Amino acid sequence: xxxxxxxxxxxxxANGVIELGLHRDPCNEIGTLALDELEKFCxxxxxxxxxxxxxxxxxxxxxxxxxxxDLRELYERSSSMEKTAAAQGVRDxxxxxxxxxxxxxxxxxxxxxxxxxxxxxxxxELALVCDLIIADKMARFCFPELRLGLIPGxxxxxxxxxxLGNAVVRDLLLTGRSFNAAKAQQIGLVSQLVGExxxxxxARGTAEQLGxxxxxxxxxxxxxxxxxxxxxxxxxxxxxxxLFSHPAVQAGLKKFVESTEAQPYLP
Amino acid sequence: MMRxxxxxxDEILDLAARHFKVPRHKIGPDDDFFKTLKIDSLQALxxxxxxxxxxxxxxxxxxxxxxxxxxTLAGRIQARL
Numbered sequence: 001x002x003x004x005x006x007x008x009x010x011x012x013x014a015n016g017v018i019e020l021g022l023h024r025d026p027c028n029e030i031g032t033l034a035l036d037e038l039e040k041f042c043x044x045x046x047x048x049x050x051x052x053x054x055x056x057x058x059x060x061x062x063x064x065x066x067x068x069x070d071l072r073e074l075y076e077r078s079s080s081m082e083k084t085a086a087a088q089g090v091r092d093x094x095x096x097x098x099x100x101x102x103x104x105x106x107x108x109x110x111x112x113x114x115x116x117x118x119x120x121x122x123x124x125e126l127a128l129v130c131d132l133i134i135a136d137k138m139a140r141f142c143f144p145e146l147r148l149g150l151i152p153g154x155x156x157x158x159x160x161x162x163x164l165g166n167a168v169v170r171d172l173l174l175t176g177r178s179f180n181a182a183k184a185q186q187i188g189l190v191s192q193l194v195g196e197x198x199x200x201x202x203a204r205g206t207a208e209q210l211g212x213x214x215x216x217x218x219x220x221x222x223x224x225x226x227x228x229x230x231x232x233x234x235x236x237x238x239x240x241x242x243l244f245s246h247p248a249v250q251a252g253l254k255k256f257v258e259s260t261e262a263q264p265y266l267p
Numbered sequence: 268m269m270r271x272x273x274x275x276x277d278e279i280l281d282l283a284a285r286h287f288k289v290p291r292h293k294i295g296p297d298d299d300f301f302k303t304l305k306i307d308s309l310q311a312l313x314x315x316x317x318x319x320x321x322x323x324x325x326x327x328x329x330x331x332x333x334x335x336x337x338x339t340l341a342g343r344i345q346a347r348l
Contacts, residue, residue: 027309063309118309137320140312142328177327180316 001044008034010060011041016053017207018045018109023060030122030154031070035097042103053215054207055104055111057130058200064117065139066126069153075253083245090244094153094237097122101155105129106228108219110210114203115139116196120178125154128163131222134206135181135190136199142178148252153240158232164188270348275322276341282321283314283337296338322348 003012008024020041022028030038045055059065078086104111104126113127116136124141127133145152151173160169168187172179184190194202210218243249270278276296284291287304294303301307306314312328318340319326324347334340 118312138313138316140316175327175329177329178312179325180319182320183325 001040002048004037004040004044006037006040008037009041011044011048013048013052015208016051016211017204018048018052018055020055020057021060022058022066025061027063027067027118028059028061028065028123029067029070029072030097030126031073032093034070035093035100038100039096042100045103045107049107049109052109053211053213053218055107055109055130056114056200056203056207057104057111057126058114058203059116062117064123065113065115065119066123067118068121068123068125068144071148071253072257075250075257078244079250079254087241087245091237091241094240097154098233098237101125101129102228102233105155105159105226106223108222109215110207110218110222112203112206114199115181116199120144121152121156122154125152125156125159128156128159131226132191132206133184133189134192134194134199134203135184136196137181137193138196139181139184139190139199140178141172141181141184141189142176143173144176144178146174146176148256149246149249150243150252151236151240153236155233155236157236158229161232162227162229270345272341272345275345275348276337278321279318279337279341279344282317286314286317294337296341297336299335300337300340301335318344324348 004010009020009022011018011020024034077089081089111130112132112134113130114134115127116139119127119139120142121144124143143152143156151157157169157173164187181190181193185193192202280294281291283300283304284294287306289304315326315328315331322344324344326343326347330343334343
């Protein structure tokens with residue numbers, strides 16, 4: 001499928017560059033709908049990757065790149081199910097999203113996340129699967145999961161650990177604080193920091209440059225430098241599922257979903 | 268030269284009024300910025316990023332827990348200048 005326009009995302013390909021745009025209100029939360037369409041994209045990628053040298057992932061929404069997992073859906077589904085079934089549902093979802101993330105992470109083309117605004121939780125994890133992150137200076141990154149009694153579940157910790165020093169990972173994970181794009185560049189997460197509204201344009205320019213290189217060489221370089229931490233990714237799912245079974249998590253989700261506070265995004 | 272807290276408050280108010288297009292004379296140090304600027308939590312994060320850039324500081328968002336007026340916000344920023 002060369003192009004697609006779904007309810008959560010769209011993609012097309014031109015001049016060897018695939019563009020995957022996220023556009024699910026309110027801020028590209030990843031629930032079952034987005035996951036279904038991401039899986040559809042991964043199936044299409046098997047064909048598209050033979051005609052492309054780069055993939056750009058970006059958001060079409062003003063609020064930002066992605067606010068993470070759809071916590072409302074997670075809460076509503078899990079609270080309406082029996083405990084064992086809810087736990088199995090969470091594990092199934094995580095295994096599916098991990099397969100998607102792993103496909104994009106290891107895709108034989110250079111991947112670029114062009115981010116702006118909110119890059120939180122699962123959205124941060126989606127950016128982390130990409131080879132390069134190009135960030136609008138107003139982008140803000142965060143792993144807020146500990147606020148809910150959880151850890152990031154879409155592969156964030158192993159990937160962050162792969163890419164950055166462990167002390168930095170501990171800071172971001174254990175404080176749950178958000179940080180701006182300049183800080184993200186300073187710690188080595190963001191490769192290019194650009195002006196407001198410029199991330200996609202700069203990503204397109206970068207993708208054009210990548211097309212000048214021999215493709216086999218680029219694939220070999222990526223395979224060499226970017227191994228997938230499979231064991232840690234599997235372990236992350238186990239830890240997440242164990243934590244999810246604790247009653248405090250349901251209480252935390254309920255509080256977040258039902259919150260009318262002005263600051264639900266602040267820890 | 269070190270900014271005074273009053274200068275910091277003024278600069279925050281100037282920046283907030285300019286960015287969120289609110290008349291400067293309609294906002295004061297003790298106003299609730301969520302209400303006077305009519306912003307939600309995502310826009311508050313946007314304000315935080317702009318303030319970090321302007322003052323060239325890093326301000327962990329947990330320091331803003333429960334903070335909603337410009338004067339207290341200025342105090343948090345002043346502590347990092």
